[in-house]
Amino acid sequence: MPINTCYPIGTRKSKLAVIQSEIVHKQLKENHPEFDFPIMSRDTIGDEILSKALFEFKHQVAKSLWTRELEALLIVNQCRMLVHSLKDLPVEMPKGMTIACIPRRNCPLDAIVFPKGSPYKSVANLPPGSVIGTSSIRRRALLARHFPHLRFFDIRGNVGTRLSKLDDPESPFSCLVLAAAGLFRLGLKDRVSQMLSAPFNYYAVGQGALAIEVREDDKEIIELLKPLQDTETTYCCVAERALMKRLDGGCAIPIGVQCDSLAVSSSSFQVSLDGIVVSADGLRSAFASGNRVINSIEDAEDLGTQVALSLLKNGAGPILAEHHRSSDSEDSTKQA
Numbered sequence: 001m002p003i004n005t006c007y008p009i010g011t012r013k014s015k016l017a018v019i020q021s022e023i024v025h026k027q028l029k030e031n032h033p034e035f036d037f038p039i040m041s042r043d044t045i046g047d048e049i050l051s052k053a054l055f056e057f058k059h060q061v062a063k064s065l066w067t068r069e070l071e072a073l074l075i076v077n078q079c080r081m082l083v084h085s086l087k088d089l090p091v092e093m094p095k096g097m098t099i100a101c102i103p104r105r106n107c108p109l110d111a112i113v114f115p116k117g118s119p120y121k122s123v124a125n126l127p128p129g130s131v132i133g134t135s136s137i138r139r140r141a142l143l144a145r146h147f148p149h150l151r152f153f154d155i156r157g158n159v160g161t162r163l164s165k166l167d168d169p170e171s172p173f174s175c176l177v178l179a180a181a182g183l184f185r186l187g188l189k190d191r192v193s194q195m196l197s198a199p200f201n202y203y204a205v206g207q208g209a210l211a212i213e214v215r216e217d218d219k220e221i222i223e224l225l226k227p228l229q230d231t232e233t234t235y236c237c238v239a240e241r242a243l244m245k246r247l248d249g250g251c252a253i254p255i256g257v258q259c260d261s262l263a264v265s266s267s268s269f270q271v272s273l274d275g276i277v278v279s280a281d282g283l284r285s286a287f288a289s290g291n292r293v294i295n296s297i298e299d300a301e302d303l304g305t306q307v308a309l310s311l312l313k314n315g316a317g318p319i320l321a322e323h324h325r326s327s328d329s330e331d332s333t334k335q336a
């Protein structure tokens with residue numbers, strides 16, 4: 001037996017974060033039954049400052065909201081890996097950190113959840129003035145594009161908290177928009193009334209995928225994580241993240257994507273990537289798409305960058321500049 005047999009997994013404390021770590025734990029045990037992978041959970045700033053809408057945070061702060069405290073555990077070797085939702089990770093990883101592995105993706109789509117007992121089954125049927133609960137500027141902008149008669153209120157907290165706010169008879173919300181993957185992992189599939197997909201809705205970069213973050217120099221854990229890597233998911237997510245990186249987007253910017261892939265051999269995939277950038281009011285948008293055969297991470301990055309450049313050619317620049325201006329000034333955070 002090697003001397004080191006214990007590789008702790010670090011995670012946020014929310015129920016979803018812990019379930020996601022358990023998914024990774026199970027896959028690690030299947031591949032390495034001789035080792036232990038205890039789960040250690042911690043609170044992060046993102047969990048503590050629940051009263052602020054996400055897009056009110058400064059761009060740079062928003063990028064590391066969910067991850068900074070956990071990375072400290074990696075640095076001091078108290079944890080060997082962190083399990084995150086990929087969409088919560090910044091496109092530029094902090095110095096010394098890397099994504100070792102992206103396992104197989106769950107459903108990447110957004111879903112609509114109505115309160116228990118609601119007569120509605122579709123957002124399209126909601127009467128004018130109905131209130132949609134979401135703190136995501138992307139979800140708000142994309143829905144406003146189709147339904148200018150609906151209103152949007154922020155809602156924060158973990159998925160369980162949001163659902164109890166929704167079900168409260170005093171609640172202003174007619175429905176919530178949540179990631180289907182999170183609801184599925186929490187065993188709440190029966191709460192999903194409607195799935196939102198392209199060309200009507202586009203999901204967040206990396207949505208539905210997990211990412212395992214490690215110290216870049218920890219070759220031992222990188223090796224142990226190799227069997228958990230899903231090549232098809234990785235190519236799609238790398239393309240999506242390259243698109244966002246080229247547009248300098250964080251979670252305060254309404255960029256939506258839709259990525260589809262088809263295996264053409266065991267190691268190459270035909271990948272098509274659609275991207276959309278929307279103004280906060282949903283009135284203006286830029287769209288672009290691209291597709292190519294992907295054989296490597298570099299190919300995937302190239303696809304994402306190409307779609308980003310097409311987006312800029314199609315008018316994404318001024319829309320993005322507007323968002324950067326409003327998230328950089330102190331007093332214009334409630335623009336929509």
Ligand SMILES: NCc1[nH]cc(CCC(=O)O)c1CC(=O)O
Pocket residue numbers: 085086087088159177178179180181182206207208209210
């Ligand atoms: N920003 C919070 C967050 N981060 C990841 C998920 C869901 C799981 C996933 O996308 O993999 C959620 C909740 C939501 O958006 O409804």
